[in-house]
Every structure is written in structure tokens, then in C-alpha cells.
Amino acid sequence: xxxxxxxxxxxxxxxxxxxxxxxxxxxxxxxxxxxxxxxxxxxxxxxxxxxxxxxxxxxxxxxxxxxxxxxxxxxxxxxxxxxxxxxxxxxxxxxxxxxxxxxxxxxxxxxxxxxxxxxxxxxxxxxxxxxxxxxxxxxxxxxxxxxxxxxxxxxxxxxxxxxxxxxxxxxxxxxxxxxxxxxxxxxxxxxxxxxxxxxxxxxxxxxxxxxxxxxxxxxxxxxxxxxxxxxxxxxxxxxxxxxxxxxxxxxxxxxxx
Amino acid sequence: xxxxxxxxxxxxxxxxxxxxxxxxxxxxxxxxxxxxxxxxxxxxxxxxxxxxxxxxxxxxxxxxxxxxxxxxxxxxxxxxxxxxxxxxxxxxxxxxxxxxxxxxxxxxxxxxxxxxxxxxxxxxxxxxxxxxxxxxxxxxxxxxxxxxxxxxxxxxxxxxxx
Numbered sequence: 001x002x003x004x005x006x007x008x009x010x011x012x013x014x015x016x017x018x019x020x021x022x023x024x025x026x027x028x029x030x031x032x033x034x035x036x037x038x039x040x041x042x043x044x045x046x047x048x049x050x051x052x053x054x055x056x057x058x059x060x061x062x063x064x065x066x067x068x069x070x071x072x073x074x075x076x077x078x079x080x081x082x083x084x085x086x087x088x089x090x091x092x093x094x095x096x097x098x099x100x101x102x103x104x105x106x107x108x109x110x111x112x113x114x115x116x117x118x119x120x121x122x123x124x125x126x127x128x129x130x131x132x133x134x135x136x137x138x139x140x141x142x143x144x145x146x147x148x149x150x151x152x153x154x155x156x157x158x159x160x161x162x163x164x165x166x167x168x169x170x171x172x173x174x175x176x177x178x179x180x181x182x183x184x185x186x187x188x189x190x191x192x193x194x195x196x197x198x199x200x201x202x203x204x205x206x207x208x209x210x211x212x213x214x215x216x217x218x219x220x221x222x223x224x225x226x227x228x229x230x231x232x233x234x235x236x237x238x239x240x241x242x243x244x245x246x247x248x249x250x251x252x253x254x255x256x257x
Numbered sequence: 258x259x260x261x262x263x264x265x266x267x268x269x270x271x272x273x274x275x276x277x278x279x280x281x282x283x284x285x286x287x288x289x290x291x292x293x294x295x296x297x298x299x300x301x302x303x304x305x306x307x308x309x310x311x312x313x314x315x316x317x318x319x320x321x322x323x324x325x326x327x328x329x330x331x332x333x334x335x336x337x338x339x340x341x342x343x344x345x346x347x348x349x350x351x352x353x354x355x356x357x358x359x360x361x362x363x364x365x366x367x368x369x370x371x372x373x374x375x376x377x378x379x380x381x382x383x384x385x386x387x388x389x390x391x392x393x394x395x396x397x398x399x400x401x402x403x404x405x406x407x408x409x410x411x412x413x414x415x416x417x418x419x
Contacts, residue, residue, distance in 0.1 A: 025283065085338050085339055122281055125282070128274050128277075133271075136275070245358070249362065
């Protein structure tokens with residue numbers, strides 16, 4: 001393999017790593033740090049432009065005085081902290097053991113197919129989180145049951161619509177509408193001590209916590225563009241959630257106490 | 258006194274459960290499950306303890322979020338995890354869901370339902386109180402959890418240079 005095609009292969013690998021990190025919910029400075037670590041192992045210099053949908057990367061091999069630029073489009077986002085954690089560990093071990101290109105490639109391919117939590121566990125855990133939210137906001141155990149059920153149904157719809165490749169914001173609107181409708185029925189029959197808490201907490205499983213917190217860290221690191229993009233994404237998600245809640249409350253004529 | 262303590266422990270337990278639920282949604286590594294639960298529970302404990310002593314919800318959320326930021330980063334380095342794993346899920350149970358709900362509800366009442374001027378004036382008050390509390394709690398959470406990470410990040414960069 002000549003120097004040029006080796007450099008291209010390296011660039012593709014580093015782009016793969018950064019797009020994997022971006023999709024899994026890492027902030028921009030973490031991606032840069034990770035790329036620098038891998039590049040230092042491979043004895044090259046990497047400079048990259050990271051945006052929400054595309055990554056452009058130029059690699060420079062100083063010994064051979066050769067540089068190559070590659071571009072990669074980023075696939076749809078699915079937050080996955082296990083991948084971030086595994087890549088971070090791999091970058092440290094790669095420095096300690098001076099991994100070769102093939103070894104890094106092997107490890108990244110292993111990380112890509114790491115197991116996720118089974119769907120039923122996610123459904124139950126997130127619904128329990130909804131019930132927990134309800135308890136935090138002074139709901140009693142009957143309200144928590146309502147929050148559990150409506151979160152469960154909403155998340156189920158949210159996951160199901162993923163198969164039809166709907167637009168993300170439409171999916172969020174649908175999830176929010178369905179779960180708040182279920183909780184609204186409980187409000188109408190006034191189940192439990194504070195039926196409105198169940199309605200308030202039933203849509204919280206959609207909250208864009210990762211984009212909003214990453215947005216702030218990016219802004220503080222002067223990655224202004226990415227910070228604004230993440231903020232806008234978070235804002236759009238909140239908007240979609242609110243419209244779903246709004247519609248359900250309007251249809252069921254929920255009033256202030 | 259005892260029922261206050263029991264209520265506090267109950268709320269912290271459910272804060273931990275909510276943090277863990279979101280952790281599982283975000284697919285956290287299996288060996289960090291217990292830590293995320295404990296961090297979420299202690300953040301909830303701090304927040305509701307402060308609220309019990311009549312400290313404003315914004316300040317108590319900020320304190321609890323910075324606790325997560327300050328404890329989470331060294332902990333993450335110790336168990337060899339990136340800090341995001343411990344900083345985001347424990348903060349999510351403190352999101353001001355009920356303030357957001359009250360704001361949306363009163364905006365809807367204001368726009369579509371209520372006609373009498375006095376009630377509309379009351380609704381404006383409700384919209385602004387809840388809306389701004391929500392915004393400030395959100396700000397307190399993001400700043401509180403991110404600032405310690407940014408302040409302590411110098412260390413990791415130094416390690417890289419060596």
C-alpha cells in the first residue's frame with residue numbers, strides 16, 4: 001500500500017470515529033480531543049471542521065509531506081453513551097500500547113456492534129423514570145401509575161414511528177400528543193390526589209437534555225456554530241413537545257385548577 | 258420531623274430512578290448504572306433539602322447540578338468513563354417540568370378560553386412567574402453541571418500534552 005492510499009484509509013477511519021461520536025451525543029471538544037489522540041498514535045496531524053450534518057477532515061503526514069482531505073456525511077442521531085465511553089477507553093489504550101491502523105480499525109468495528117439495552121428494558125426504565133418524575137412533583141402512587149402508563153404508550157409510539165422513517169419532530173409531536181392524551185383522560189376522571197402532575201410529567205421522556213447541555217458546553221468552548229445548532233435542535237424538540245401537549249389539552253378542555 | 262425525612266428519602270429514591278431511566282434510554286455502560294442512580298438520588302436529596310429550608314428553587318437546582326458536575330468528573334476519571342456519562346442523566350430529573358406545564362396551560366387558557374379581564378390579568382402573572390422560573394432553572398442546570406467540567410478540563414488536556 002502506498003503512502004497516499006494509506007493516508008486516505010486513515011482519514012476515513014478518523015472520520016468514522018468522529019461521526020460515531022457526534023451521533024452518540026459527544027460534545028465537539030471531546031471529538032477533537034479524541035481525534036488528536038488517535039492521530040498522535042498514527043504520527044499524523046489532523047485538522048477538522050465538524051458540523052451537524054458533515055465532517056471535513058484534512059490529514060497531514062509531515063514525514064512524507066503529503067496531505068489528504070476527506071468529507072463524511074453524518075447519519076441520523078441516536079444517543080449512545082456506551083459508544084462514547086468505549087471510544088474514549090480505546091483512545092487511551094491506543095496511546096499506551098501504540099496501536100497500528102489495523103488494530104484501531106478492528107476495535108472501532110467491535111465498538112460499532114456493541115449491544116444496546118433490550119427494547120422492553122428501555123420501555124420499562126423510561127416509564128419508571130416518568131413515574132419518578134411524577135413523585136418528584138408531588139404526585140401520589142395512583143398519579144405515578146398514570147404517568148407510568150402514559151409514558152409507556154407515548155414512548156412505544158415514538159419507537160414504532162421510527163420504523164416508518166418519519167421526521168424526528170413529527171415523531172416527537174406524536175409521542176407527546178399520545179402520552180398527554182392518555183394522561184388527560186386520567187385528569188378528566190380526576191384519578192389520584194394531583195392528576196395534573198401526571199399530565200405534566202407524561203411528556204418529559206422527550207426532554208432534549210443531551211442537546212441542551214452539549215449546546216452550553218460547546219458555546220463555552222467557543223464552538224459557537226455547533227452550540228447554536230444544538231440549541232436550535234433542542235428548541236425545536238421542546239416546540240414539538242409543547243404543540244403535542246397543547247393539542248391534547250385543548251381537545252380534552254383541561255382548565256387551571 | 259420523621260415524615261419530612263421519609264418524604265425526602267422517597268423523593269431522592271425516585272430522582273435516582275428517573276436518572277437511571279434516562280441513563281438506560283441513553284444507553285450508558287453497564288458498570289456505571291449504580292453510580293448514575295446514586296448521583297441522581299443525591300442530587301435530588303440536595304435539591305429538596307434546600308427547598309425544604311426555603312431556598313429558592315433556582316438556587317437549589319443550581320447547587321444540586323454543580324454537585325453533580327463537581328463529583329461526576331473526578332468519579333468519571335476514576336472509573337475510566339468520559340464525564341458526559343455521569344453529568345447528563347443525573348441532572349435530567351431536576352428539569353422544571355411542572356413549571357413548563359403550568360406555563361403552557363396558562364398560555365392556552367389565556368389565548369383560547371378566558372374572557373374576563375381580571376382573570377386574564379391573573380393568567381399573565383402565572384405565565385410570567387412560571388415561565389421565567391422555568392427558564393432560570395434550565396439555565397441553572399446547564400451552567401451548574403457544565404461549569405465544573407470546563408474548569409477541571411485543564412487536567413485532561415495537560416495529560417495529553419505530556
